[in-house]
Amino acid sequence: MKFTWFQNKLTFVIIPEANGSVVRLKLSRAALWCAASLMLLLFGTTCILSVRSLHSTVSVSLKSVEMKGRTAQLEQDLHRKNAAIEQLQNDIYALSKQAAEVRSQMERMKRLEQDLHKLAPGSVERRKAGGQPVSAAVSAGAGGMGGEAFPVTEEQTHELAAATGARYTALHTEIKELASRLGQTKRQLQEKQERRQRTPDIWPTLSKVITSPYGYRKDPFTKKLSFHRGIDIAGKLGDPVYAVASGVVHSVAYDKLHGHNVVIEHDQGLRTWYMHLNSTQVSRGDKVDKGQAIGQLGTTGRSTGPHLHYEVMLSGKSTDPAPYMPSNNRKKERNK
Numbered sequence: 001m002k003f004t005w006f007q008n009k010l011t012f013v014i015i016p017e018a019n020g021s022v023v024r025l026k027l028s029r030a031a032l033w034c035a036a037s038l039m040l041l042l043f044g045t046t047c048i049l050s051v052r053s054l055h056s057t058v059s060v061s062l063k064s065v066e067m068k069g070r071t072a073q074l075e076q077d078l079h080r081k082n083a084a085i086e087q088l089q090n091d092i093y094a095l096s097k098q099a100a101e102v103r104s105q106m107e108r109m110k111r112l113e114q115d116l117h118k119l120a121p122g123s124v125e126r127r128k129a130g131g132q133p134v135s136a137a138v139s140a141g142a143g144g145m146g147g148e149a150f151p152v153t154e155e156q157t158h159e160l161a162a163a164t165g166a167r168y169t170a171l172h173t174e175i176k177e178l179a180s181r182l183g184q185t186k187r188q189l190q191e192k193q194e195r196r197q198r199t200p201d202i203w204p205t206l207s208k209v210i211t212s213p214y215g216y217r218k219d220p221f222t223k224k225l226s227f228h229r230g231i232d233i234a235g236k237l238g239d240p241v242y243a244v245a246s247g248v249v250h251s252v253a254y255d256k257l258h259g260h261n262v263v264i265e266h267d268q269g270l271r272t273w274y275m276h277l278n279s280t281q282v283s284r285g286d287k288v289d290k291g292q293a294i295g296q297l298g299t300t301g302r303s304t305g306p307h308l309h310y311e312v313m314l315s316g317k318s319t320d321p322a323p324y325m326p327s328n329n330r331k332k333e334r335n336k
């Protein structure tokens with residue numbers, strides 16, 4: 001019965017305008033069913049495609065918005081990073097200027113060191129220090145005024161950073177070397193100072209009038225030729241008599257020949273002897289400094305008037321005191 005229903009035909013009458021001929025379409029129910037199904041399928045497919053297309057459009061829009069957001073974020077990051085790079089460049093520039101300034105100070109210190117070396121002769125030979133000259137270092141760090149402004153490239157920034165780093169490394173090494181050399185110079189100066197303290201090179205009296213030099217002379221008492229083992233320096237009674245160098249008092253004594261007298265032991269077998277003193281103010285074993293008063297000028301012992309007989313002994317033998325006197329006065333003495 002069903003099968004028969006499908007085979008039944010339906011007639012569709014299409015009536016156009018009033019004077020047109022009538023069109024009759026005879027279609028079986030099955031054909032109609034197939035046409036309806038096809039239409040439904042087409043409609044369904046269209047719907048699905050539309051929905052998918054809509055979904056894609058929405059998805060693209062969402063992605064576009066998201067991309068815009070990310071781009072804005074990246075732009076912000078880029079801006080921040082550019083600002084940081086600029087700050088770093090400025091820092092490197094400031095450091096390079098500081099390095100140039102330190103280099104300039106270092107050069108001044110080196111000149112000072114050279115001056116110190118002049119004060120301490122016989123010092124170690126100075127090694128030529130490396131590094132660039134002051135002018136080059138300063139010009140690298142200091143900029144001029146005006147001119148066309150070119151933005152600093154990444155390569156230039158790296159070069160400046162590398163050059164600044166190298167300059168600091170070189171300065172670090174030089175400062176260490178300089179500190180070491182200055183330490184050595186200080187020790188040499190101290191040694192020189194101490195040596196000078198131990199070496200007789202000053203007048204033992206306020207007066208600088210030599211009345212009888214070292215060597216052969218006519219004895220003031222016997223008027224016969226004799227050898228004078230020291231120098232006689234005229235002076236006022238009671239004038240201070242000074243130790244000519246630091247040392248230890250070897251003896252303080254009195255006898256008819258030398259009167260009140262003091263012997264001071266210095267370095268390297270050197271002794272100085274002060275005779276005819278009016279009084280003494282040191283004791284045996286006392287440590288004395290250079291220029292320290294040890295007694296008063298007098299005329300005790302075998303003496304014709306107030307004077308100091310000053311004698312220098314090297315390894316127990318009297319020697320000419322002239323080399324142990326201030327150089328200016330040695331000339332005067334020779335001229336007399």
Ligand SMILES: [Zn+2]
Nearest residue numbers: 230231232309
């Ligand atoms: Zn004398």
